Every structure is written in structure tokens, then in C-alpha cells.
Amino acid sequence: MTRTRAIASSCAAWILTVLATPVQAQQFPSRPIKLVVPFPAGGGIDVTARIAAQALGGVLGQQIVIENQGGAGGAIATNAVAKAEPDGTTLLYHSTTGIVHAAVTAKLPYDWLNDLAPISITTRFAPVMIVSPTLPVKDLREFIALLKGNPGKYSFASSGTGTAVHLAEELFKQKAGVDMVHVPYRGTGAAMPDLLTGRIAMMIDGVPVQTKNIQAGTVRALAVTTDTRSPVLPDVPTMKEAGLDYVVPFWTAVYAPARTPKPIVDKLAAAIAQTMKNAEVTKRLAEVGTEAVGSTPAELDALTRQQFSLYRGIVASNPELVEGR
Numbered sequence: 001m002t003r004t005r006a007i008a009s010s011c012a013a014w015i016l017t018v019l020a021t022p023v024q025a026q027q028f029p030s031r032p033i034k035l036v037v038p039f040p041a042g043g044g045i046d047v048t049a050r051i052a053a054q055a056l057g058g059v060l061g062q063q064i065v066i067e068n069q070g071g072a073g074g075a076i077a078t079n080a081v082a083k084a085e086p087d088g089t090t091l092l093y094h095s096t097t098g099i100v101h102a103a104v105t106a107k108l109p110y111d112w113l114n115d116l117a118p119i120s121i122t123t124r125f126a127p128v129m130i131v132s133p134t135l136p137v138k139d140l141r142e143f144i145a146l147l148k149g150n151p152g153k154y155s156f157a158s159s160g161t162g163t164a165v166h167l168a169e170e171l172f173k174q175k176a177g178v179d180m181v182h183v184p185y186r187g188t189g190a191a192m193p194d195l196l197t198g199r200i201a202m203m204i205d206g207v208p209v210q211t212k213n214i215q216a217g218t219v220r221a222l223a224v225t226t227d228t229r230s231p232v233l234p235d236v237p238t239m240k241e242a243g244l245d246y247v248v249p250f251w252t253a254v255y256a257p258a259r260t261p262k263p264i265v266d267k268l269a270a271a272i273a274q275t276m277k278n279a280e281v282t283k284r285l286a287e288v289g290t291e292a293v294g295s296t297p298a299e300l301d302a303l304t305r306q307q308f309s310l311y312r313g314i315v316a317s318n319p320e321l322v323e324g325r
Contacts, residue, residue, distance in 0.1 A: 028087075028088055028264050028267060029060055029061075029062040029088060029089060030062075031062070031089060032062060032063040032064070032065050032089070033057075033060070033062060033063070033064050033065070033088070033089050033090075033091060034065050034067050034089060034090050034091070035049060035053050035064050035065065035066050035067065035091050035092075035093050035254075036067050036069055036077045036080060036081050036090065036091065036092050036093065037049045037066055037067065037068050037069070037077070037093045038068075038069055038070060038071075038074035038075075038076070038077035038078060038092075038094060038097075038098070039068065039070060039074070040068060040070055041066075041068045044206065044208055044209065044288065044290075045093075045095050045097075045252060046066070046068060047288055048122070048123050048252055048285060048288065048290050049066060049093045049252070050066055051281060051284045051285055051288075052093075052122050052123075052272070052275060052276075052281065052285075053066055053093075055275045055278050055280070055281045056271060056272060056275045059271045059274050059275050060268075060271050073097070073101040073105070074094060074097060074098050074101055075101065075105070075108055075109070075110075077092065077094075078092060078094065078098060078110060078112070078116075079108075079109045079110050081116070081255065081256070081257060082110040082115040082116055082257060082258070083110075083257070084257050085257070086117075086256065086257035086258065086259035086260040086261070087260070087264070088256060088260055088261075088264040088265070088267075088268060090256075090257065091119070091254050091255065091256050091268070092116065092254065092255040092256070093122070093252065093253075093254055094252070094253065094255065095250065095251060095252045095253070096164045096249070096250045096251055096307065097163070097164050098112070099112070099304065099307045099308055099311055100162070100163065100164040100167055100311050101162075102308070103167075103308065103311035103312045103314075103315050104162040104167075104311075104315055104321050104322055105322070106322055112304070112308070113304070113305070113308065114258060115257070115258050116255040116256070116257070116258055117255060117256045117257065117258050117259075117260050117265055117297070118253070118255055118297045118298075118300035118301040118304055119253070119254040119255060119256055119265055119268050119269050119272065119297055119300065120253065120254050120268070120269045120272040120273060120293075120294060120295050120296070120297065120300055121251055121252075121253045121293045121294070121295040121299060121300050121303060122251075122252045122253055122254055122272060122276065122292075122293060122294070123251065123252045123276075123285060123290045123291060123292055123293055124226075124249055124250065124251040124252075124290070124291050124293055125206055125207050125208055125230070125250050125251070125289055125290045125291060126206075126207045126224040126225065126226040126229075126230040126232075126233075126249070126250070127165075127168055127204050127205065127206055127207070127224065127225045127226070127248060127249075127250050128204070128205065128206075128207050128210055128214070128221050128223070128224045128225070128230070128233065128236060129172070129202060129203075129204050129221070129222045129223050129224075129225065129239075130195070130202070130203055130204075130205060130210055130213070130214065130219040130220060130221050130222070131143060131195075131201060131202045131219070131220050131222055132195050132196065132197075132198045132200065132201055132202070132219070132220075133196070133217070133218070133219060133220055134197070134198035135198070135201060135220070137220075137222075138220070139222060139242060140222045140223050140237075140239070140242035140243065140244060141242065141243055143202070143222055144176045144178060144244070147176070147178035147179070147180060148177070148178055151178070151179040152179045152180070152181065154180050154181070154201035154202070155180060155181040155182070155183045155199075155200050155201055155202075156169050156180050156181070156182060156183070156200065156201060156202045156203060157183050157184075157185055157188070157191035157194065157195060157200045157202070157203040158182060158183070158184050158185065158188075158191075158203070159184075159185060159186075159187050159188045159191075160184050160185070160186065160187075161182075161184045161321065162321045164250065165188060165203070165204055165205065166182065166184065166321075167311055167314045167315070167321070168204045168225065168248045169182070169202075169203075169204050170182075170314055170317075170318055170321075171246065171248060171310075171314050172204070172244075172246060174314075174317060175244055175245060175246045176244060176246075180201070180202070183200060188203060188205045188209065189209075191203055192213075195219065196218065196219070204225065204248075206250055206289070207224065207230045207232050207233060207289050208232075208288050208289030208290060209289075211232050211233065211289050214233060214236070221233065221236045222236075222242065223236065223237050223238060223239045223241070223242045223244075224236055224237070224238055224239070225238070225239050225246060225247060225248040225249070226238060226247065226248075226249045227240070227247055227249070229241075230289075231286070231291065232286070232289045248310070251293070251303070253300050253303070253304075254268070254272060255300075256268070265297055266297070269295070269296055269297050272294050273294035273295065273296075274294070275294065276292040276293055276294030277292075277294060
């Protein structure tokens with residue numbers, strides 16, 4: 001009898017939860033939403049998050065509060081959201097960096113694909129390959145030819161071992177069949193003096209960071225690494241146009257805890273899509289070199305899985321990159 005009552009009680013609780021979900025979605029959000037950004041305030045990703053959050057709050061009719069929570073390559077913030085109450089009021093605003101960190105880290109307190117619910121791709125921006133102005137090359141083909149003729153002679157900079165920039169460059173080496181020496185720096189900005197003087201031959205960096213340098217002729221842009229050209233640098237070809245089968249996009253997106261009810265996820269995704277179509281939002285994001293997107297949860301899920309496959313493939317070819325093996 002006791003067992004029967006327990007089963008009946010569990011079933012009743014499940015039914016009440018199912019019936020309550022549409023009501024929750026209709027009332028959502030009834031209180032401010034916390035958007036956790038795993039980067040310091042004032043950085044490029046943080047700026048795009050604040051532009052999006054301000055307009056998104058207007059669409060949802062509720063305040064969006066940005067919480068910057070850095071540390072451990074973004075793992076602290078990601079874990080906090082993954083373990084948060086799945087009611088749509090605690091969200092993660094992350095980027096390519098989160099996938100890369102998960103790909104190069106042996107042990108994390110969360111499983112990205114199982115502990116986070118994809119909501120929407122918010123922005124994308126093209127990485128661009130830049131080379132030192134001291135090099136005798138004017139395009140990607142000439143650069144690859146120079147590297148093949150001088151194996152191990154030239155070096156490339158990254159923002160640190162195992163970062164998104166580093167893995168993108170390792171993939172270039174594989175695809176182009178060239179031998180270069182990796183030199184990690186504390187951020188791409190720290191590498192610029194050596195790139196300008198020719199101590200470093202090449203670096204891949206975000207278009208927003210390098211646009212002014214490229215336009216001023218301080219550095220030479222060879223190609224962007226996305227499927228299409230960057231609207232900020234329309235004269236710079238893609239890697240594919242330049243003759244190399246290579247695509248590595250940079251992007252930002254919003255995730256929720258995994259058990260967040262689907263109606264709430266869908267409502268958030270629709271609101272983000274509407275926000276990304278706002279002319280003022282599009283304009284402000286373009287000014288910082290970023291393209292507004294807005295997508296369905298399914299589209300973000302597909303991107304997330306594709307990016308995991310890409311970066312884990314790079315790591316598999318370079319096992320020394322794995323942290324905490």
C-alpha cells in the first residue's frame with residue numbers, strides 16, 4: 001500500500017509539473033534575468049553581451065543583469081550556470097572559447113553537451129590571418145609557398161597555449177602542410193610588437209581587434225577564416241577563396257541549464273532573434289566589428305556539436321594540448 005501511494009504521489013507530481021510548464025512560460029520572466037559572462041568587463045565579448053542584454057530586456061519586459069565571472073578559462077561561470085535553477089533566470093553568454101576550453105581540458109565539473117541547453121547564437125565575427133609587413137608575400141598562396149620552402153624557420157603567435165587562436169593556427173598548419181614554431185603570448189595584443197618587427201611571422205585574431213591595423217596597413221591581412229567575407233573587411237578573401245579548405249568561425253551564444261523547460265527556451269530564443277533584428281542593435285554590433293545573428297535552439301545545438309567535433313579533432317592531432325592529462 002505504501003509503495004502504491006508513493007508511485008501515485010510521484011505520478012501526480014510529474015503531472016502537475018507538466019501542466020504547470022505552459023503557465024510558467026506564459027508568466028516568464030517574472031523577475032530579472034542574470035546573464036553570466038565568463039570574461040572581464042570591458043572586453044570584446046562583454047561589450048557584445050551588454051549591447052544584446054540592453055535590447056533583450058526591452059523585448060522581454062524584464063531587466064537583464066550582466067554578471068562578469070572570470071576564472072579557470074570560463075569554467076567557473078559555465079559550471080555556475082549548469083548547476084543553477086533551470087527556470088530561465090540564469091543564463092550563460094559564452095563563445096567559441098568555451099568549446100575550445102572543454103576540448104583541451106581533461107576534467108571539468110560539467111558536460112557541456114548534457115548540462116547546458118542551447119538557446120540562440122547571438123553574434124559571429126570572422127577571425128583573420130595577419131602577417132608581418134616585413135614578409136615578402138602579398139597573399140595566402142605566397143605565404144604558404146614561403147613556409148614550405150623554409151620549414152621550421154618562421155613562427156606564429158597565439159594568445160596562449162590551448163586557446164581558440166592557437167587551435168585555429170594549428171589547424172592551419174595541418175591544412176596547409178607547413179611547419180611553423182608556436183610562440184604563446186598573454187593575449188594577442190602582447191604579440192603585436194614582435195609581429196610588426198618580423199620576429200613573429202603570422203597570427204590569427206578577431207576582425208574587431210585588427211580592423212584598424214589592417215586598414216592602416218600596419219599589418220597585412222591574407223584571409224578571413226569564415227565561410228563568407230567579413231562585412232567589415234569586404235576586400236579580404238576567405239581561406240577557401242584563397243585556395244585553402246579551411247573554415248573556423250568565432251561566435252557568441254546564450255545557453256541555459258539543461259533542464260530548463262522547452263517553452264521557456266523557445267521564448268528566450270524568439271526574443272533574442274527579435275533583438276538581433278533590431279536596427280540599433282545591428283548598428284552598434286557592426287561598429288565593434290561583430291555581426292548580429294539570432295537563431296533557433298536547434299541551430300545553436302548543431303553549431304555546438306560541430307564545433308566540438310572540430311576542436312576535439314585538432315586536439316586529437318596535438319595531444320600535448322590537453323590540460324590535466
